[in-house]
Amino acid sequence: METIFSKIIAGSIPSTKLYEDGICIAILDIAPVIKGHALIITREPYATIAECPEAILGHLMGVVKRLDGRMREVLGAEATNIIINNGSAAGQEVPHLHIHVIPRYAKDNKRFFPPKDQYSPGEMAALGVKLHL
Numbered sequence: 252m253e254t255i256f257s258k259i260i261a262g263s264i265p266s267t268k269l270y271e272d273g274i275c276i277a278i279l280d281i282a283p284v285i286k287g288h289a290l291i292i293t294r295e296p297y298a299t300i301a302e303c304p305e306a307i308l309g310h311l312m313g314v315v316k317r318l319d320g321r322m323r324e325v326l327g328a329e330a331t332n333i334i335i336n337n338g339s340a341a342g343q344e345v346p347h348l349h350i351h352v353i354p355r356y357a358k359d360n361k362r363f364f365p366p367k368d369q370y371s372p373g374e375m376a377a378l379g380v381k382l383h384l
C-alpha cells in the first residue's frame with residue numbers, strides 16, 4: 252500500500268532529511284509537537300512492530316539514539332520523547348512503521364499521557380500472569 256511515507260522515500264513528496272541509509276530515513280515532522288520533532292521511517296512499509304524484523308528494529312533504535320544525542324547537542328534539548336504509535340487504536344495515522352523523536356525542555360509545558368488507570372485488588376497480579384513472557 253502506498254502511503255505518504257512511501258512517497259517521501261520515493262522523492263515524490265519533499266522532506267527535510269536528517270539521515271538516510273538502506274533501512275530507514277529520518278526527517279523533520281511537518282506538524283511538529285516541538286520544533287525539531289523528527290520521524291524515523293522504515294524504507295520497507297511494515298505497518299507495525301509485529302511485522303518488522305527484530306534486526307531492523309534494533310537498527311532503528313540505533314538511529315534514534317544518534318538523533319537523541321544530536322538534539323541534545325545542537326538544540327540543547329534536556330530530554331526526548333521516543334514514541335511509536337503501534338496500530339490505529341494507539342493513534343497511528345499512517346500504517347507505515349515510524350518512530351517519533353521529540354526534543355523536550357523542562358519548561359515546554361507539553362504532556363503526552365492521559366490520566367492514569369487503576370487496577371482493582373488482585374487484577375494486576377492476574378494480568379501479570381497472563382502477560383508473562
